[in-house]
């Protein structure tokens with residue numbers, strides 16, 4: 125059975141035909157339109173362009189935003205025009221195909237747990253480190269969403285009381301210390317307070333990517349910033365492990381491309397900070413198998429499993 129996964133991002137709508145092994149057969153991309161009706165139309169056009177060429181059974185949408193408990197409605201998505209829109213039902217009626225909806229981090233978590241770095245794990249956590257932290261928990265193969273569908277907000281666990289302010293309204297959230305944005309902020313702080321020379325000083329506003337490149341080239345300030353990120357990653361992993369005791373934690377997101385610069389140190393911090401350190405099994409910490417396509421593969425997989433569950437229930 126083939127299904128289509130659609131990653132509805134702030135800049136681009138990416139739709140792919142995915143097979144039962146998580147392999148992508150073809151992808152269609154369009155720029156994300158600015159209004160809700162145009163967005164629905166753009167998704168429908170992308171899906172039809174693929175469905176004309178492949179016999180697809182269902183569609184899965186991955187959205188960066190709040191999804192209702194029944195996963196039919198997008199309540200709020202900061203980078204999209206949808207506000208309380210019954211996206212799944214509107215698109216299902218338009219396309220004549222079953223449509224499922226999922227938060228994009230959860231979809232990425234499913235892709236990793238079915239086919240990727242956490243394949244087959246009973247308790248798997250995804251920590252996607254990009255501009256912020258996206259988190260997902262897959263427990264016994266099921267996405268854990270909490271009672272109201274908003275769990276887990278791993279990026280907003282408070283690690284530092286009265287720490288850096290976060291857009292969520294709190295201070296000291298994990299993602300303010302462990303993200304691409306945080307990496308840049310830490311490097312700027314180190315330059316300001318230590319006066320240490322750095323190639324980053326020539327840049328008006330260094331980004332996380334700039335810091336990662338400078339660290340790879342041996343810049344001492346960038347390396348210190350990377351060591352700070354590793355420390356906070358380890359501290360946060362220890363909290364995640366204390367609550368969920370995962371078998372595997374998958375580190376994804378854009379920053380995971382620089383994992384060779386921080387992962388070993390992060391694992392040491394995690395192993396030292398977790399409750400009962402030295403006297404308990406630790407989670408395996410692995411880099412994600414999938415980069416950008418993770419959400420598309422996970423959404424398509426959830427769509428396929430939805431169709432299979434319906435046909436099992438009927439037979």
Ligand SMILES: [Zn+2]
Nearest residue numbers: 280290292297
């Ligand atoms: Zn926050």
